[in-house]
Amino acid sequence: MTTTVRSATQGIDYSQFEGAIGLNWYDVDPNLQFQVQRLVGAEDRAWTEDRLRRMGALIGGPVAARAEVTDKNPPRLERYDRNGNEVNTIVHHPSALETKRDLWESGFISLRSAEDVVQRGRPIPPMVGTAFNYLLSQAETGMLCSVGMTSSLAGVVERHAPAEVRERFLPHLRTTDFSRAWDGAMFMTEIRGGSDLAASETRASWDGRRWLLNGAKWFCSNVDARVILTLARPDGAPEGLRGLALFLVPSHLADGSPNGIHVKRVKDKLGTRAVPTAEIDFVDAEAYLLAGERSDPSAATDGRGLRRMMEMVNDSRFGVAVMALGIMRRSFLEAAIYAAHRTAFGRLLQDLPLMRETLVTMVVELEAAAALAFETSEAAARVRQGDEWRKLSRILVPLLKFRVTRRGLETASQALEVFGGNGYIENWPMARQLRDAQCHTIWEGTENIIVLDVQRAIVREGAHEALFARVDRSIQATEHPLLTPAARLLEDGLQGVREALAYLATASPEVAQLQARRFAGYMADVAQLAALLDEAAFELASTGSARKAAIARIFADTHLSERPLRGITSGDRRALDLFDSLVRYQPLPRELVD
Numbered sequence: 001m002t003t004t005v006r007s008a009t010q011g012i013d014y015s016q017f018e019g020a021i022g023l024n025w026y027d028v029d030p031n032l033q034f035q036v037q038r039l040v041g042a043e044d045r046a047w048t049e050d051r052l053r054r055m056g057a058l059i060g061g062p063v064a065a066r067a068e069v070t071d072k073n074p075p076r077l078e079r080y081d082r083n084g085n086e087v088n089t090i091v092h093h094p095s096a097l098e099t100k101r102d103l104w105e106s107g108f109i110s111l112r113s114a115e116d117v118v119q120r121g122r123p124i125p126p127m128v129g130t131a132f133n134y135l136l137s138q139a140e141t142g143m144l145c146s147v148g149m150t151s152s153l154a155g156v157v158e159r160h161a162p163a164e165v166r167e168r169f170l171p172h173l174r175t176t177d178f179s180r181a182w183d184g185a186m187f188m189t190e191i192r193g194g195s196d197l198a199a200s201e202t203r204a205s206w207d208g209r210r211w212l213l214n215g216a217k218w219f220c221s222n223v224d225a226r227v228i229l230t231l232a233r234p235d236g237a238p239e240g241l242r243g244l245a246l247f248l249v250p251s252h253l254a255d256g257s258p259n260g261i262h263v264k265r266v267k268d269k270l271g272t273r274a275v276p277t278a279e280i281d282f283v284d285a286e287a288y289l290l291a292g293e294r295s296d297p298s299a300a301t302d303g304r305g306l307r308r309m310m311e312m313v314n315d316s317r318f319g320v321a322v323m324a325l326g327i328m329r330r331s332f333l334e335a336a337i338y339a340a341h342r343t344a345f346g347r348l349l350q351d352l353p354l355m356r357e358t359l360v361t362m363v364v365e366l367e368a369a370a371a372l373a374f375e376t377s378e379a380a381a382r383v384r385q386g387d388e389w390r391k392l393s394r395i396l397v398p399l400l401k402f403r404v405t406r407r408g409l410e411t412a413s414q415a416l417e418v419f420g421g422n423g424y425i426e427n428w429p430m431a432r433q434l435r436d437a438q439c440h441t442i443w444e445g446t447e448n449i450i451v452l453d454v455q456r457a458i459v460r461e462g463a464h465e466a467l468f469a470r471v472d473r474s475i476q477a478t479e480h481p482l483l484t485p486a487a488r489l490l491e492d493g494l495q496g497v498r499e500a501l502a503y504l505a506t507a508s509p510e511v512a513q514l515q516a517r518r519f520a521g522y523m524a525d526v527a528q529l530a531a532l533l534d535e536a537a538f539e540l541a542s543t544g545s546a547r548k549a550a551i552a553r554i555f556a557d558t559h560l561s562e563r564p565l566r567g568i569t570s571g572d573r574r575a576l577d578l579f580d581s582l583v584r585y586q587p588l589p590r591e592l593v594d
């Protein structure tokens with residue numbers, strides 16, 4: 001398949017495809033193949049390529065086809081059985097269940113598990129899990145929500161649950177045997193607010209033997225998960241965030257009977273319909289405290305519950321950013337294919353200057369987003385290797401979520417328009433992508449909350465220093481003359497970010513908040529360009545192609561340079577002249593880039 005979809009000199013010929021569904025999404029994605037070359041050591045490369053190629057066939061094929069069916073047949077609630085007993089059953093269409101089974105059995109869920117590491121004899125390269133999520137997101141981000149929470153929940157259970165809870169739940173959370181598998185969910189948001197968790201009203205009481213939860217949660221995705229993490233305020237705990245404790249709530253008790261979780265309604269959502277999002281009541285729901293080995297009332301008021309929950313939230317924020325990245329890639333691929341077939345005014349769309357610019361803009365933003373995403377995944381995988389990595393990951397996760405979720409929405413909207421009126425119609429591929437993309441700016445923290453989190457990471461943890469040092473390393477390492485102009489813009493950008501930060505440090509809190517989005521955008525531009533420059537240097541050294549150098553330069557010119565008269569008189573013809581290289585991934589001779 002690889003050889004038929006891409007030739008080394010001709011690149012990808014989109015005219016041979018009718019649409020994205022049915023293709024192997026690894027084979028048609030030269031940028032993902034490039035990430036493997038760059039990020040995976042020689043000893044793991046064949047294994048990685050094999051896993052990603054198998055996943056690309058599965059997800060681009062049956063999973064992607066079923067996603068269209070699931071969207072039109074979303075999960076529904078059967079609250080009572082025919083005898084009137086409350087059963088709270090979520091009925092999924094077979095298309096969703098088949099996909100879930102395929103994902104479990106393919107090792108998607110257990111990829112990062114200790115078992116897999118032991119079998120291989122060394123850790124899985126960090127980019128592999130990110131690449132899996134990126135591939136699945138191109139098909140169905142709702143499904144990734146459903147399956148993706150399981151592995152991060154398992155990590156929280158491993159770190160914070162007492163031994164008996166670990167022993168009961170972890171084997172089910174990490175198995176590849178679908179019949180024994182339990183998936184995870186996270187219920188935090190209440191009707192009074194998702195951003196302001198301090199307002200949470202769910203109570204936890206200790207009855208001398210066990211914890212019982214009572215309260216209502218307003219947004220509960222993957223509501224029929226077997227294992228739920230939630231926040232509740234133990235009796236006697238103070239108001240505010242420090243009074244919240246972290247609990248694990250099983251959907252079923254040890255004897256197999258249902259726990260006190262009552263599903264009131266499955267929400268009628270704009271998108272991400274594969275995953276059921278519901279409103280629930282906890283009524284004397286049995287729960288386990290996650291605060292180390294102790295479960296008694298005093299352990300519940302150690303003030304660290306939210307911090308433990310945030311470990312999963314941070315994982316999920318990264319996951320949501322990758323969902324948006326997947327939507328960017330699917331949008332670009334569908335648009336490139338459509339533009340290679342459809343004609344207007346006697347020309348293929350892809351040959352019209354404005355359309356060339358649209359497709360080039362999409363691919364530049366896609367690769368800038370991917371560069372930051374894979375950078376973040378490498379940093380996140382190293383958080384236990386030292387404070388520098390921890391800080392880098394701490395700042396990159398919210399920056400990535402902020403940047404890529406907004407770009408995902410913009411790219412889906414642009415791609416939809418490439419299809420003209422067809423784009424707006426539900427039996428073409430883009431309408432659902434646009435509906436799904438809107439979720440990601442909200443899920444796991446809205447854009448405003450995320451940019452305030454960037455500020456928190458700076459003020460409380462000094463996390464920006466790790467990013468500045470990393471950007472500086474890229475500038476210092478840039479030796480190739482082709483990269484010098486972009487490196488100069490990066491240097492100026494870094495200096496600008498430092499100056500803006502110094503100003504914000506002395507500004508009033510109101511002004512600092514007012515500027516939070518602009519500041520996060522500035523930092524994200526700098527971080528993305530640094531990651532692109534590293535990629536460009538690698539490509540020049542390893543293959544001699546200057547394609548990534550051109551991507552980095554266009555990104556730098558677009559986001560970090562002041563262009564007189566908005567660039568109109570600059571004579572910039574790159575979208576026209578470099579189209580085949582940028583959009584069709586042909587190698588770019590360095591003499592064609594100035």
Ligand SMILES: Cc1cc2nc3c(=O)[nH]c(=O)nc-3n(C[C@H](O)[C@H](O)[C@H](O)COP(=O)(O)OP(=O)(O)OC[C@H]3O[C@@H](n4cnc5c(N)ncnc54)[C@H](O)[C@@H]3O)c2cc1C
Pocket residue numbers: 186187188189192193194195196219220221222269272277439442443444445446447448449452
């Ligand atoms: C499809 C879907 C699935 C979801 N699944 C889950 C789930 O499984 N589990 C879960 O816990 N939650 C879930 N959520 C909830 C989601 O995390 C929240 O909707 C989100 O965090 C925002 O909270 P809210 O809806 O209460 O909005 P609010 O907190 O009321 O915010 C309203 C607006 O005010 C803004 N705002 C709030 N505070 C500030 C501030 N300090 N400065 C500036 N602006 C501010 C927000 O940015 C937003 O624009 C889901 C949401 C959706 C849409």
